[in-house]
Amino acid sequence: MNTVRNHSVSLAIFVVGLACVFLVLTGFNNTDVNPNTPTKHVVTIYQMKFNPENISVKKGDIVEWVNKDFVPHDVTEINKKWTSKPLNEGDTFSKVVTKSFKYFCSIHLVMKGSVTVKD
Amino acid sequence: MKTKFITKTLAILVIALFSSVCGFAQDTPQLTDPEIAKVAVVANQIDVDYAKLAIDRSKNPDVREFANTMIADHSAIIKQAVALVTKLGVVPQDNAMSKSLLQQADETTKKLKAAKGKAFDKAYIDNEVAYHKAVIGAVKTVLIPQSQNAELKALLETAMPILETHLHHAEMAQSKILK
Ligand SMILES: [Cu+2]
8 A cells, every 4th residue: 555655656756757857848948049049239330320339249149230321431349359341331240249349440430339248 | 850760770770781691691602502512522522632642641650541531431422422413413513612612722732742741741630620620610501501402411411420520530640640
């Protein structure tokens, strides 16, 4: 009697445990899509400004700059570690963000912006 | 007595009005759209020419960088202006303002050509600061308000932030040269 009860209790625990594992797995599967897929952030270059000037992104996100002015602009890291090369009207430049950085337009030194990685 | 007073007041008013109109006409030229288009093209071309002179004469990297920006941007504005007048079927027309701009540019170019080395860099950048201030003033107070065509007005309005960015850039280069 006692053994039978013990058996059914073990079985019940096993079944519940299996259900939990299943739920956790499927649950993971569902939420998995959003946090790990990089988001694309667009910075518009318009009327001699980066819009928005400062943005926060997650590590691995993509930032895309689009030049909407008829004068050329570029996106250059503040210490000139990298540059987009001049972008004409309609041109775009994308970058996968791995760390925070400040940047400017090397054609118009007064144009500045920043990308911050938030955790 | 009363009539005399009114006549006198009226006379003063008329004189005041007349002189203010004359004063206005003297200080603010009245331009048609074809004349505004000419001023726009001439004003931009003058700055491209100053910049070409700077590329030719200066060894200072800040000055050369600034001059390259002037060539790129002012050429882009000219391209837009030419495309617009072509589309509108407007022929840019010489006028007092465009002629005076060219005459002043002639004199400035002579002065710039006479300066060598650092003196040239300083003269060029000082002139860029002054020239952009003058052009910004003219675009804001004469060209934009007097434009009849909406697209011409819009193009001039688009040029404003470009000119203001150039002025700040020139002022930055100016303070760097002084050091
Ligand atoms: Cu720029």
